[in-house]
Every structure is written in C-alpha cells, then in structure tokens.
Amino acid sequence: MKNLCFIIILLLSISILAQRNLKSGPMVGYSEMKEAVIWLQTEKEASVFVEYYNSDDKTTILRSENYSTKKENAFTCHVLLNQLQPGKKYFYSVFIDKKKINFSYETSFISKKLWLWRENAPDFSFALGSCTYINEEALDRPGKGYGSNYSIFEAINSKNPDIMLWMGDNIYLREADWDSKTGIYHRYTHSRSIKELQPLLAKTQNYAIWDDHDFGPNDGDRSFYNKHISQQAFKDFWANKSYGLDTNQNEGTCSTFSWSDAEFFLLDNRFFKSPNDRKTGEKTILGKQQLEWLIDALTASKAAFKIIAIGGQVLNSSARFENYECYKEEKNYLLEQIKSNGIKGVLFLSGDRHFTELSKISISETQQIYDWTVSPLTSNIATTYKDDTNINRVEGSFFAENCFGIISFSGIKETRQMKLTLFNKNGIELWNKVILKKELE
Numbered sequence: 001m002k003n004l005c006f007i008i009i010l011l012l013s014i015s016i017l018a019q020r021n022l023k024s025g026p027m028v029g030y031s032e033m034k035e036a037v038i039w040l041q042t043e044k045e046a047s048v049f050v051e052y053y054n055s056d057d058k059t060t061i062l063r064s065e066n067y068s069t070k071k072e073n074a075f076t077c078h079v080l081l082n083q084l085q086p087g088k089k090y091f092y093s094v095f096i097d098k099k100k101i102n103f104s105y106e107t108s109f110i111s112k113k114l115w116l117w118r119e120n121a122p123d124f125s126f127a128l129g130s131c132t133y134i135n136e137e138a139l140d141r142p143g144k145g146y147g148s149n150y151s152i153f154e155a156i157n158s159k160n161p162d163i164m165l166w167m168g169d170n171i172y173l174r175e176a177d178w179d180s181k182t183g184i185y186h187r188y189t190h191s192r193s194i195k196e197l198q199p200l201l202a203k204t205q206n207y208a209i210w211d212d213h214d215f216g217p218n219d220g221d222r223s224f225y226n227k228h229i230s231q232q233a234f235k236d237f238w239a240n241k242s243y244g245l246d247t248n249q250n251e252g253t254c255s256t257f258s259w260s261d262a263e264f265f266l267l268d269n270r271f272f273k274s275p276n277d278r279k280t281g282e283k284t285i286l287g288k289q290q291l292e293w294l295i296d297a298l299t300a301s302k303a304a305f306k307i308i309a310i311g312g313q314v315l316n317s318s319a320r321f322e323n324y325e326c327y328k329e330e331k332n333y334l335l336e337q338i339k340s341n342g343i344k345g346v347l348f349l350s351g352d353r354h355f356t357e358l359s360k361i362s363i364s365e366t367q368q369i370y371d372w373t374v375s376p377l378t379s380n381i382a383t384t385y386k387d388d389t390n391i392n393r394v395e396g397s398f399f400a401e402n403c404f405g406i407i408s409f410s411g412i413k414e415t416r417q418m419k420l421t422l423f424n425k426n427g428i429e430l431w432n433k434v435i436l437k438k439e440l441e
Contacts, residue, residue, distance in 0.1 A: 021046055022101055023075065024193040026094050027201035028109040029239020030257060033086035036109055037239040038064075041192065042075040042096060050079045052092035055108075074185040076236045087113035105199040110162065112259065120412045121261035121304070127156050127204075129404040130167035130211070130311075130351020131376030134191045139176045146172075147378045149402045150196040155427030156404050157200040163259060164204045166238075167351035167374065168211030168269075168311035173230075178216045181229045188237045207266060208238045210253055211311030211352055212322075215270040219322060222272055222287075231271065240266065245293055254290055256297060260409060261416070263303035265294060267310040269322075276322070285312070285327050295337045298346070304416060304437055305345045305409065314348040315359035315371035318388040322352070339363045344441040347418070351375045354382030356405075356422060358397035358433065359390060368439050370394075372420055374405040399430055414438065 025040030038050050050064045062083045069075040084090065091108045094101045113122050133147035140146065156164065171191040177183035214234065216224040224230075234253055235243050244252040252271040257264050272287025286294065298306055308314075312322045319325040338346055348371035359371040371392075376382075381400050402425040411417050416437040422430045 021096050022094070023189065024198070025201060026050075026092075026107060027239065028203065028205050029078065030207065030241045031109050031111055031205050032084075032241075033112045033114055034084050035080060035082040036084060036090075036111060038079045038081065038092060038094070038109075039237075039239045040077050040079070040094060041189065041237075042069045042077070044075060045069055045071065046075070046096050047098065048077050048079060049095050050081060050092050051095065052081055052090045054085060055089040055091060073236045074189055074233075078239055084111045086111055087115075103198075103202065105202055107202045109203065109205065115260070121409070121416070123408070123410045124162045124260050124262075125159075125406055125408040126163035126165055126259075127159060127161040127404055127406050128165040128167055128309075128349060128374050129156070129377040130374060131169045131354055131379040132166075132191065133169075133172045133376075133379040134194055136174075136190055139174045146380050149378055149425040150194055152377055152402060152404060152425040153196045153200050155423065155425065157204070158427055159406055159423070161204055161406060164200060164206050165264070165309060165349070166206065166208035167309060167349060168209050169213040169351060169376075169379070170208060170210065172213045172379070173216060178224075178226060178230070181226075181233075184226070184230055184233045185236075188233055192237060206238070207240055207255075207257065207264070208234070209266045209309050209311060210234055210268070210270060212270060219276055220270055220273075221275045222270075223275055224270075227271060244268070244271075245289055252290065254293070258303060261303055262305040262307055262409060263301045264307045264309060265297060267294065267308065269311045276326075283327050284330055285310075285322075285324065286330065291330065291334065295334070295341065298338065298343045299341045303345065305347065305418060305440070306343065307347050307349060309349045311350065312352045313350045313359070313371060313373050315361055315369070315392050316353075316357075316373070316388065316390045317359075317392050318390050320384070320388060335361075335363065335369070338369070339367075345437065346440060347372070347435075349374070353385065354379060354400075355385045356397070356399045356403055357390065358394040358420070359392040360394050361392055366439075367441060368435075370435065370440075372405065372407075374403065374422070376402060377404060378402060394433070397431060397433070401425070401430075403430065411437075 023041040027039040029037035135145035135147045177187045212220040243249045252268040254268045255266045314324045324331040350373045408419045421432040
C-alpha cells in the first residue's frame with residue numbers, strides 16, 4: 001500500500017510540474033482546410049506535442065509531431081496540425097514532457113470550410129481591437145498604471161468570434177525593453193501570460209499586425225536598430241500564415257489570409273516607414289514594395305470583402321500624429337489605385353488613437369470606402385481627439401472608452417452585408433452599423 005501511495009504521489013507531482021511548465025497559451029493561430037497551428041510558451045526547455053480530434057469522430061485521435069521549446073525563442077512553440085478535414089470543429093489537448101495539461105476552458109478550433117462553387121458564403125464574425133497595455137509596476141512610469149480592465153478579454157471571448165484580429169500596440173515596449181532582445185522578449189512574455197487572456201487565445205483564431213509599441217520606441221520607423229529583433233519576436237509570439245514580402249521573410253510583417261468571402265490584408269506600417277522629422281526624400285508609411293504588393297493583391301483578390309488592417313488611421317482627414325493624412329501623397333496614390341483598378345469591397349481597419357470612430361469617403365457616385373478605428377482595449381483613453389477635425393467621421397460613431405469591435409458577415413448574394421458592432425469593456429453594446437456589400441461596389 002505504501003508503494004502504491006508513493007507511485008500515485010509521484011505521478012501527481014509529475015503532472016503538476018508539467019502544468020507549471022506552461023507559461024502561456026495555448027493559442028490558436030491560422031487555420032486552413034488542411035492545417036492549423038497551435039502556439040504555446042513553456043517556462044523552460046520542454047518537449048511538446050498536441051493531440052486533436054474531429055468533433056464528428058471522437059474515436060480517431062490525431063497527433064502532431066514532437067516539438068522542443070528553446071531559450072533563444074523564449075521557449076515559444078508553433079505546433080503544426082496537418083491532418084485536418086475542411087469545415088470541421090476540432091478539440092485539442094496539449095502535452096508537455098509527455099504529460100497532458102488540463103484546462104478549465106475549451107481548447108478548440110474550426111478548419112476553413114470548402115464552400116466555393118458549392119454553397120453560399122458561410123456567415124462568420126471576427127473581433128478586433130488595439131492598444132493593449134498590461135501594467136508592470138517595476139518598469140512602468142511613476143503614477144497610476146496606464147493599463148486596466150483586463151476582463152475585456154473575457155467579454156470578447158463570450159461573444160464567440162471565429163477570429164480575433166489584434167490591431168497593433170499589442171504589448172507596449174517600455175524604455176527598459178526595446179534596447180535589447182532580452183527586454184523585447186520579456187515584454188511579450190509578460191503581456192501574453194495574463195490569466196484573463198488565456199480562454200480567448202485557446203479557442204479563437206488569432207492574427208496580428210503591429211504598430212510602434214510592438215515595434216520599438218514611440219513613433220518608431222525604419223531606422224530602428226533592433227527592428228529585426230522585434231520582427232523575430234513578433235514571429236515567435238504570433239502565428240500568422242507568413243511575415244513580410246521577401247522569400248526568407250526577413251523584411252517586415254505584412255501578410256494575408258481569407259475566411260469565407262472575406263480576404264484580410266495585414267499591413268506593416270513600421271518596418272519601411274520614413275522618419276517623421278526627415279525633410280528630404282520620399283515620405284512613406286508602407287514603402288514602395290509593400291504598397292505595390294497591396295495593390296496587386298487587392299486587384300487579384302476575388303473576395304467580396306477586402307479587409308485592410310493597418311496600425312494608423314487612413315481616412316481621418318486631420319493631419320495629426322501619424323494619420324495617413326500626414327503622408328498625403330502615398331495615401332492619395334493608394335486610394336486612386338483602388339479607384340482606377342476597380343477594386344470593390346474595401347474596408348480599412350485601424351487602431352492607435354485611443355478612441356473609436358468610423359470614417360467614410362466616396363470614391364465614385366455609388367462606391368463608399370470606410371475606415372473603422374477601434375481603440376483602446378486596456379490602455380488609457382485619449383484626450384487629443386478634441387483637436388481633430390475629421391470631416392469624414394460618420395455621425396454617432398465616436399467613442400472614447402475601453403472597447404472592442406465585432407464584425408459579422410451574413411446574407412447571400414445581393415443582400416450580403418457586414419455589421420459593425422462596438423462593445424464596452426463589459427461586453428455591452430454601444431453602437432452598430434450595417435454596411436451592405438453593394439455600398440462598397
């Protein structure tokens with residue numbers, strides 16, 4: 001009996017140690033018809049694998065390959081699940097050092113549906129928000145903490161979106177962080193591991209863009225000496241499908257993915273951006289290569305809705321801070337190319353400003369383009385909006401409080417629409433607007 005008790009205690013101890021070795025996650029990254037990625041971070045070097053099964057066939061347990069977490073990547077891991085069938089819900093389990101990790105919340109994901117030429121575009125929804133500040137008193141500036149209301153992530157999770165789109169300023173690098181790899185990876189680790197965030201990460205696809213506070217110092221640009229380190233950290237802590245334009249994915253973080261009849265274009269407004277104070281040369285946010293890639297990709301896209309995610313505001317008419325209006329030549333070129341190439345269904349999404357508003361312009365007698373800025377999630381509320389003179393703001397769409405957005409797609413053919421809904425930190429609806437597909441054509 002003593003030996004049996006010893007064995008039971010030993011097994012329980014091993015299980016508890018494995019549980020403690022999970023630092024954050026798991027997080028669902030991209031999900032396609034045949035493969036998906038599960039991200040996680042351990043406390044130290046460990047062996048990791050994931051088991052998963054189709055909810056229609058619970059008896060067939062699939063398993064990923066074994067992965068090892070390493071110190072040089074902050075013990076992060078991207079586990080590839082490559083035995084999927086299209087349009088199925090999967091449940092998954094995480095194993096660290098061969099021990100199953102138990103969670104009090106659901107760990108699941110949905111593979112992309114094969115619908116084209118077969119049925120109407122599936123309805124779906126995605127959540128979005130920007131400006132996530134997680135307090136760390138030892139490294140924060142003196143005074144009241146800049147972040148609050150972390151329960152907003154639980155409110156987002158309660159809406160059950162198919163996708164969460166992180167719209168930049170997702171971590172807020174501090175003065176102690178951006179000068180070193182150690183500091184940059186510390187900031188990602190600290191922000192990612194809060195308990196309120198974990199249920200949302202575990203059962204919703206997560207995609208991200210960055211802005212200056214993920215990239216480096218405030219208003220950071222292409223001259224930032226550690227931009228390749230911050231780019232690698234972005235790649236280590238997120239699980240987008242790709243990063244950047246070059247073959248080796250060493251330049252920037254832009255990417256694209258699709259879901260149902262929407263295609264998403266995730267832009268990088270930092271890696272190629274010219275310095276704000278430079279008086280000579282081309283003034284750019286995206287840079288020529290990325291800008292031309294975007295125009296090519298928009299032109300080639302067959303999606304009914306083309307969602308362009310960028311850190312800073314695009315259609316706000318006030319030339320303040322880093323709004324695209326301050327880069328008027330490049331902005332006008334982009335909008336003119338959208339018009340000249342007959343690109344339909346465009347919606348810009350932005351963050352950065354610590355307030356929320358919808359802007360709208362007309363590029364023809366019938367075609368509208370919108371830019372929905374949703375900010376902040378947990379950071380302080382801005383007061384600088386009082387000096388904005390945004391003549392493109394849609395009346396009633398302005399809010400200055402912690403909030404998040406949900407965009408829902410529904411209807412068929414001519415009645416296809418997207419509904420923009422804004423919620424406060426507690427998940428209570430503040431505002432909504434329905435935009436018909438035909439308004440964007």
